[in-house]
Amino acid sequence: MTRAVVLATLAVAGAAGLWAQTTGTLRGRVVDEAGGGLPGVRVTAQQVETGVQRSVVTAGDGAFALPALPVGAYEVRAEIEGFRTLVRRGIELAVGDVVSLVLELELGAFEDTVTVADAPPPVNVQSGDLSFLVSSQVVEDLPLNGRNYTDLALLQPNVQQYLERDGGSVVAHGPGISVNGQDPRGNVYLLDGTLLNDLTNGPAGSAAGTALGTETIREFRVETNAYGAQYGRNKGGQVTILSKSGTNRFKGSVFEFHRNDRLDARNYFDVDEKPEFERNQFGATLGGPIQRDRLHFFVGVELLREDLGRTIPTFVPDDNARLGLLPDPADPSRLIDVGVDPAVRPYLDAYPRQNGPSIGGGLAEFRFPFEQKLRQEFFQARLDFTPSPGRELFARYTLDDADQLLPTDFPQFPRSFLSRNQFLTAGFSDATSARTLHTARLGLSDTSIGQDVAANTETPLAPFVPGRPTLGNIDVGGIPRFGPQISANVRLEQEVLSLEYGVMRVSGDHL
Numbered sequence: 084m085t086r087a088v089v090l091a092t093l094a095v096a097g098a099a100g101l102w103a104q105t106t107g108t109l110r111g112r113v114v115d116e117a118g119g120g121l122p123g124v125r126v127t128a129q130q131v132e133t134g135v136q137r138s139v140v141t142a143g144d145g146a147f148a149l150p151a152l153p154v155g156a157y158e159v160r161a162e163i164e165g166f167r168t169l170v171r172r173g174i175e176l177a178v179g180d181v182v183s184l185v186l187e188l189e190l191g192a193f194e195d196t197v198t199v200a201d202a203p204p205p206v207n208v209q210s211g212d213l214s215f216l217v218s219s220q221v222v223e224d225l226p227l228n229g230r231n232y233t234d235l236a237l238l239q240p241n242v243q244q245y246l247e248r249d250g251g252s253v254v255a256h257g258p259g260i261s262v263n264g265q266d267p268r269g270n271v272y273l274l275d276g277t278l279l280n281d282l283t284n285g286p287a288g289s290a291a292g293t294a295l296g297t298e299t300i301r302e303f304r305v306e307t308n309a310y311g312a313q314y315g316r317n318k319g320g321q322v323t324i325l326s327k328s329g330t331n332r333f334k335g336s337v338f339e340f341h342r343n344d345r346l347d348a349r350n351y352f353d354v355d356e357k358p359e360f361e362r363n364q365f366g367a368t369l370g371g372p373i374q375r376d377r378l379h380f381f382v383g384v385e386l387l388r389e390d391l392g393r394t395i396p397t398f399v400p401d402d403n404a405r406l407g408l409l410p411d412p413a414d415p416s417r418l419i420d421v422g423v424d425p426a427v428r429p430y431l432d433a434y435p436r437q438n439g440p441s442i443g444g445g446l447a448e449f450r451f452p453f454e455q456k457l458r459q460e461f462f463q464a465r466l467d468f469t470p471s472p473g474r475e476l477f478a479r480y481t482l483d484d485a486d487q488l489l490p491t492d493f494p495q496f497p498r499s500f501l502s503r504n505q506f507l508t509a510g511f512s513d514a515t516s517a518r519t520l521h522t523a524r525l526g527l528s529d530t531s532i533g534q535d536v537a538a539n540t541e542t543p544l545a546p547f548v549p550g551r552p553t554l555g556n557i558d559v560g561g562i563p564r565f566g567p568q569i570s571a572n573v574r575l576e577q578e579v580l581s582l583e584y585g586v587m588r589v590s591g592d593h594l
Contacts, residue, residue, distance in 0.1 A: 105276050105325055105510070107176035110148040111184035113141050113161050120145025121188060124163040125517075131156040132330035134376030137473050139589070140517045148589050151512050151522055153467075153475065154178050154301070154325060159186070167191035172200045177216050178325045179304045214306040215239040222300055230340065230364055232297040233272075233286070236260055236322060239305045259286060262307050262320030269319030275326055275479055275508040277526035282577035284317065289485035290502035290532065291387060295461035296481070298336055298368045299383035301327045326479050328467050329379030333371035340364045350394060354438075354450055358392020366461070382464045387485075389457040394450055397492045398562050399434045401447035409445045430557060433540045434565065435493065446561050451494045459485040473514030481506040492563035498536045501574075505529040518589040526581040533574035536567040 113124040122143045129136035132155050141147045154176050162168040166188040176182055189197060217235045227234055236242050237260065245259035245267040259267035272279035272286060280286070288294050306321035344360035366385030373380055403409070408418040423431060439448025465479040483504040490497055507527040514520050538544070538553040547555035556566035 105178060105323070106151045107154050107178060107180040107182065108148065108150045109152060109157065109159065109174070109176065109182050109184065110146070110150075111186065112145040113147065113186045113188060114145055115166070116187065116189060121163065121166075124161050124166075124186075124188070126186070127160045127162075128152060129158050129160070131158055132332075133328070133379055133467070133469070134331060135469050135475060137514055138517060142589075150587060151520060152176060153328070154180075159184065161186045161188060162193065163188070164193050165190065166193070167195040167197050168193065170196055170198045172198065177218065177304070178302055178323055179214060179216075179306075214304050214310065216304050217302060219302045222297065222302060227297065229293055230295070230297045231293045232300050232303070232324075233260075233288075233294050233322070236303075236305050236320075239307070241307055242305060242320065260320070262305070265319040267319075269317045270322060271317045271319070272322045272324065274324045274481065274506055275477075275510070275526075276524055276583070277506050277508045277581070278316075278528045278579050279324075279504075279506065279530075281530040281532060282575055289459060289483050289504060290487050290500035291457050291459040291485040292487070293387075293459070295385045295387060295459060295483065296383065296463055298338070298366065298385065299327050299381070299463045299465075301325045326463065326465050326481075327368075327370065327381050327383075328465055328477070329370035329372065329381040331372050331375050331379075333369070335367065335369035335371075337367045338365060344392075352394040352396045352450060354394065358394060358452060358454075360391050362389040362391075363387075377469050379467045380465065383462070385461040387457065387459040387461075389455075391455040391457070393453050393455055393490065395453050395490050395492070395494075396448065396450050398442070398446050399437055399449040400431065400559070400562070401437050401441045401445055403441075404445035405431060405434075405436075410443070415443065429542060429544060433495070433542065433544060444561055453490040453494065453497070454488075455490065456488040457485075458487075459483070474512070476509075476511050478509040479507070491568055493565055495539045496537060496567050497539075498534055498567070501531075501533045501535065503531045520587045520589075522583075522585045522587075524581075524583045526579075526583075528577070528579040528581075531574065531576040533572075535572050538567055 109128050113121045113126065115121055120143070122141055122145060124141040124145065125138055126141060126147045126149070127136055127138040128149050130153060135153060137149055137152065139147050139149055157174040157176055159171040159174060160168065169186055169188055171184065171186060174182065217238070221235060222232060225235065237244055241263045243261045245261045260270065261267050262270060267286065268284045270286060303322060303324040306323065310321055342362040344357060347357060347360065349357040364385070364387050366383065368381070368383040370381035371379065403418060407421050407423040409421055411417040411419050435449050435451065437447030437449050439450060441447040461483050463479065463481045465477065467477045469475050485502045487500045488497055489500065508524065510524040512520065512522045536553060544554045546553060552572070553567050556564050556568065558564055
């Protein structure tokens, strides 16, 4: 078992950088009809879906900044005596966004309101990072074979699927991607700012080889180059994932996706008939208000059940070799009786008998059916609380359990991959004044992976090393390794605790 080092981060005057991993920023200027900056204007941003709002007062040149805002659709209000109140609608703020606005106020009565419904151009002119957003609409609308939301990262430029991976490794779970040609283990996956990578820095995934929870993900951003210092753990891509929050409306979903073998053709290696295949992926979500404009929840559950019949081809000693009769190297048509040592006989008898043709050299084909089983359970819950304007708290807990029964080259030695992932994030932000913002975030990542091996021989065989639970491995030229491979029962665990605190003070002109 392995435990990771506890990580604590203290940031002063860097709150916007830390919280950019899960939030967005609104900034800009308030001007009069002549284009001059207006100081002392109160600018209030209100999230449409939840009623969460935050206010700031413009500086001497009319500039303002509202960092660390929850993502979503916003309505911005600018008001000061002597000018008509301006309401700007249709502003969409995504994770990591820095949206710039120019708000023009007209002379008139304070009670008069001018409403503008348009969206600012989606161009980042505030930072030099190169990133790509997978929006909530893309997550909801695009079909996904297997419903692994991280597959959507492959739609972004310079992101390629990495196929050359050891699929038999206990730590090689989850889809591998390469960003800008970097090592696929050089990427960082963050859920609401909490690390998802396992102890080998593998991708977000499980023993099932997939990541569930598409219905609980709002959006994510793939940072590929020139990203900020807050993304400093690895040199590859930075995948920043944001979980769904509840709103002032109750929303939910119930879903099931079913696949089977009804329309499948028989595989080349299937001897008599095609094996059975059943896959069910189902779940439900629900989110809404506990107290309108103040307290919201979102809960999601997803389960995966798969039974996949497979025909596994391999090679075994042929019937003559089992009797100690091997081909003469000088004349392969002639057999030589080399005999079988009594100490070797139990192990030779443990090999399955051929059920296919001999291929020469004392070898023959053997095929056997195997029912590969996959089970995965996913649960996620999030709570958002706004006790007062400018003060926000949230907490999210994620649990993902998975196990998969897999074949090896012989039916006696199946093995199971196991994983249990738990992720907890709690965040707090407090705008103590119109120009000062305090933020804090606690993250706990607990990833556990492992495997169980078996040696189900008809006659128990003594292990090669006394005290070991199973026998060792037998290598014969031309035959796959007979035994539990080089594997053993193992459990690997990583725990990462992160703590971040930041203070941001907005002062002076030209914000």
